[in-house]
Amino acid sequence: MEVEKDFACVEPRCPLFPRCGGCQYQHMAYGDQLSLKRRRIRELFAKFHLNSDAVLPTVPSPLTYGYRTKLTPHHGRIRGNGEEPIGFLAAEGGRRIVDVPQCPIAAEEINLVLPACRRRIRSTVTRRGGTALLRRTDDGVTEDPRKLVRETVGGKIFHFIAGEFFQNNSAILPDLIDCVRAMATAPGIDFLVDAYCGVGLFSLSLADCFQEVAGIEICRESVRLARLNGSIQGAKNSQFWTGAAEDIFSAVNFPADRTALLLDPPRSGCGRAFVSQLLRFRPHRVIYVSCGPEAQVRDLVPLVGVYAIRTVQPLDLFPQTQHIENIVLLEQS
Numbered sequence: 001m002e003v004e005k006d007f008a009c010v011e012p013r014c015p016l017f018p019r020c021g022g023c024q025y026q027h028m029a030y031g032d033q034l035s036l037k038r039r040r041i042r043e044l045f046a047k048f049h050l051n052s053d054a055v056l057p058t059v060p061s062p063l064t065y066g067y068r069t070k071l072t073p074h075h076g077r078i079r080g081n082g083e084e085p086i087g088f089l090a091a092e093g094g095r096r097i098v099d100v101p102q103c104p105i106a107a108e109e110i111n112l113v114l115p116a117c118r119r120r121i122r123s124t125v126t127r128r129g130g131t132a133l134l135r136r137t138d139d140g141v142t143e144d145p146r147k148l149v150r151e152t153v154g155g156k157i158f159h160f161i162a163g164e165f166f167q168n169n170s171a172i173l174p175d176l177i178d179c180v181r182a183m184a185t186a187p188g189i190d191f192l193v194d195a196y197c198g199v200g201l202f203s204l205s206l207a208d209c210f211q212e213v214a215g216i217e218i219c220r221e222s223v224r225l226a227r228l229n230g231s232i233q234g235a236k237n238s239q240f241w242t243g244a245a246e247d248i249f250s251a252v253n254f255p256a257d258r259t260a261l262l263l264d265p266p267r268s269g270c271g272r273a274f275v276s277q278l279l280r281f282r283p284h285r286v287i288y289v290s291c292g293p294e295a296q297v298r299d300l301v302p303l304v305g306v307y308a309i310r311t312v313q314p315l316d317l318f319p320q321t322q323h324i325e326n327i328v329l330l331e332q333s
Contacts, residue, residue: 007032013065013104020098021091023105023320034058034316037324041293041314048297051309059179063171064319068106069136069151070168071114075121076129086118086132105320107136117143135162148225153177153201156233159225160199167201169317176289176325177205179313183287183329184260185209191254193283194262195245195274200226200238202262202289207235210260215240216248245270246277260285269295275302282306286330291317293326300328308333 012018012026025033038058045052061067074097075086087100101118102111117132135142137149138157145163152158153173160166167173180202184192190211194203197215199222207213207230217223217240226240241251245265252259261283263270269292270278278286279302286307290296300309307330317325 007036016087016098016100018091020088020100022088022100022103024091024322026320030060030064030319033319034060037314037316041312041324041326044293044297045309045312048301050297050300050304051312054309055312055314058314058316058324059172059175061169061172061316061319062175063169065104066106066108067169067171067319068103068110069170070166071103071106071110071134073100073114073117073132073134074129075132078122078124078126080122080125082122084122086121106134109136109141110134113141113143133163137162154205156205156229158199158201158204158229159232161221161225164219164222165198167317172315172317173201176315176317176327177202179315179327180262180287180289181206181209183311183313183327184262184285186260186285188258189260189285191252191259192262193248193252193254193259194264195248195270196263196265197226197240198222198264200229200240202264203238203240204230204233204235206262207233207238211237212254213238214248214252214254216243216245216251218242218244246274249277249281256282257284259283260287262287262289264289265295267292267295270299275299279303279306282332284332286328288328288330289325290327291323291325293324296326296328300330303330306333307331 008029017026042052042055085097085099087098090096090098133145142162147162149162192210192213194215197217203213203215220242223240223242230238311329313327315325
């Protein structure tokens with residue numbers, strides 16, 4: 001666990017803290033958690049000689065507990081004695097699982113069904129371990145990773161597959177979308193390219209700000225759902241393709257000087273091939289959303305020179321934990 005000297009101590013809500021590896025900051029006052037996360041981003045940017053002065057204060061989550069709409073408890077081999085731990089990896093490392101009967105950062109609805117989920121897991125003998133899913137959506141809590149579910153964000157309904165990626169702190173999603181909108185829109189920017197578009201959360205939330213929006217996603221089912229979501233919302237100016245993110249530059253014919261590029265890649269980042277294609281296309285603005293700031297910084301380094309870092313906005317999508325969501329606005333210098 002990261003050790004910080006200058007913060008106000010508070011009583012952790014979870015009796016399993018700090019043994020459970022799910023949370024790292026429950027002993028810190030929430031304002032200090034926000035300050036620490038901003039400082040970590042500033043230090044990371046400074047380390048790579050990027051514009052650390054552009055880092056703004058961390059946007060707080062409206063909920064600091066009970067915010068997680070997705071929980072994935074792990075378990076080892078089930079022998080049928082009703083005592084096997086079901087929960088999360090221990091903080092000290094290794095593969096030991098800490099038994100978690102209730103999780104205070106999970107949504108209330110998830111905690112209500114968690115005991116029944118644990119009983120079902122323990123009722124079946126298995127040779128191997130596994131991971132359960134509890135996802136809270138507009139349709140209630142589901143444990144079926146293949147189920148089609150809905151989430152309302154900013155008055156718009158998004159369909160997605162319960163086991164696939166969708167932001168799991170719905171309380172702060174409107175703030176996240178507002179930040180992206182403020183960075184993506186500007187006089188003379190008429191087109192939006194959304195790489196790693198998923199089911200169209202950003203594309204469709206921002207579609208009314210642009211003449212045309214194009215998204216690409218490697219998962220064919222996510223593209224199908226992005227099109228469905230766009231059709232339901234009446235976003236006639238949006239189009240979506242299946243393919244690798246870098247393929248979008250050969251598929252769109254938007255004028256680069258009137259285009260904003262939105263990136264929300266996996267935690268591992270974009271990679272060299274995508275960055276090379278980006279530099280060839282050279283959209284006027286780039287908005288990079290990331291839950292992995294270390295990979296984000298690695299991708300930003302080759303862009304500096306062609307682009308200037310205008311704004312860096314951390315958001316606390318993961319209160320009580322060390323994880324940070326970070327948005328960077330780059331503009332041609």
